[in-house]
Amino acid sequence: MTEITENKPKNKVKLHREIWLILVVLTIALICSLVWRITHREPAAWAVVTVEGEETARYPLSEDQSQVIHGYNGGTNTLVIRLGEAWITDASCPDHICEKQGKISRSGQTITCLPNRVMIEIQGGEEQVIDGVVQ
Amino acid sequence: MEWFNKKRIAKKVALFGVLIALAFVFSYVEAMFPFTFLVPGMKIGLANLIVVITMYLMGTGAAFTVSIVRIILVGFTFGNLSTMMYSMAGGLLSFAVMALCRRTSLFRTEGVSMAGGVAHNVGQLMVAAAVIESAAMFYYVPVLLVSGLVTGGVIGFLAEQVMRRIRVYLPG
Numbered sequence: 141m142t143e144i145t146e147n148k149p150k151n152k153v154k155l156h157r158e159i160w161l162i163l164v165v166l167t168i169a170l171i172c173s174l175v176w177r178i179t180h181r182e183p184a185a186w187a188v189v190t191v192e193g194e195e196t197a198r199y200p201l202s203e204d205q206s207q208v209i210h211g212y213n214g215g216t217n218t219l220v221i222r223l224g225e226a227w228i229t230d231a232s233c234p235d236h237i238c239e240k241q242g243k244i245s246r247s248g249q250t251i252t253c254l255p256n257r258v259m260i261e262i263q264g265g266e267e268q269v270i271d272g273v274v275q
Numbered sequence: 276m277e278w279f280n281k282k283r284i285a286k287k288v289a290l291f292g293v294l295i296a297l298a299f300v301f302s303y304v305e306a307m308f309p310f311t312f313l314v315p316g317m318k319i320g321l322a323n324l325i326v327v328i329t330m331y332l333m334g335t336g337a338a339f340t341v342s343i344v345r346i347i348l349v350g351f352t353f354g355n356l357s358t359m360m361y362s363m364a365g366g367l368l369s370f371a372v373m374a375l376c377r378r379t380s381l382f383r384t385e386g387v388s389m390a391g392g393v394a395h396n397v398g399q400l401m402v403a404a405a406v407i408e409s410a411a412m413f414y415y416v417p418v419l420l421v422s423g424l425v426t427g428g429v430i431g432f433l434a435e436q437v438m439r440r441i442r443v444y445l446p447g
Contacts, residue, residue: 157381157382157386158382158383158385158386158389161382161386161389161390162389162424165389165393165420165421165423165424166420166421166424168420169416169417169418169420169421170417172413172416172417172420173416173417176413176414176416176417
């Protein structure tokens with residue numbers, strides 16, 4: 141019993157040191173992530189819209205928006221950009237393949253609508269490449 | 276006296292055998308079922324539990340032996356030279372930091388283990404950065420620092436609990 145009472149204040153004093161260790165490490169971690177964020181800003185990514193091979197518009201992926209694209213022969217596609225991803229929600233063409241192509245967000249990915257001759261390509265921003273694997 | 280010494284040495288050898296085997300098995304278990312939680316690649320470092328316990332019960336030198344022998348054995352058995360390099364860097368740095376923390380009695384077991392966990396991850400990251408030759412690795416620094424803290428804390432807590440219970444049974 142006496143041992144416990146003797147140990148208690150000693151333990152308390154030392155616990156403070158561990159809290160300092162935790163705080164110091166967390167601070168370093170925070171500073172590292174902040175420095176990383178400031179120095180390595182993600183390159184701006186754009187959804188580039190081309191109709192019949194000619195670029196008609198480009199929208200930043202960083203802004204949530206919805207745009208109607210006027211394609212060949214009066215056809216329209218609705219492009220939605222949300223949370224850094226772009227996809228087509230509505231198309232005037234009969235087969236709606238572009239709607240099924242899913243969401244694109246990385247450089248080089250495309251969505252195409254053949255009947256309207258519309259192509260949406262992501263330019264800039266994160267590449268699809270993995271730069272290394274570590275075990 | 277001679278006989279007494281021999282008996283002591285035999286006891287020590289047996290104890291080392293048990294400790295290294297335990298550390299080895301813990302590494303194996305972890306390789307089989309990676310306890311990945313929170314972050315991909317995060318390991319709890321069960322083998323380090325043995326290193327911490329050895330450090331407290333048998334001293335720094337003994338813990339160093341267990342740690343190095345374990346890394347070499349595991350490296351040759353389940354890994355390759357590349358994985359061994361990572362373990363070695365992490366293990367050595369972690370060991371140096373833990374020995375220092377313990378020598379200066381800066382922290383209790385939990386704190387020593389936490390510092391060791393963080394140092395382990397920093398060591399591995401340094402090797403990774405050297406191998407990949409890319410500063411992009413340091414994107415991972417905050418994650419690894421925090422995970423080292425968490426796993427080190429868990430291991431330290433476990434070590435403390437184990438030591439409380441086994442201290443009685445160990446040869447002086």
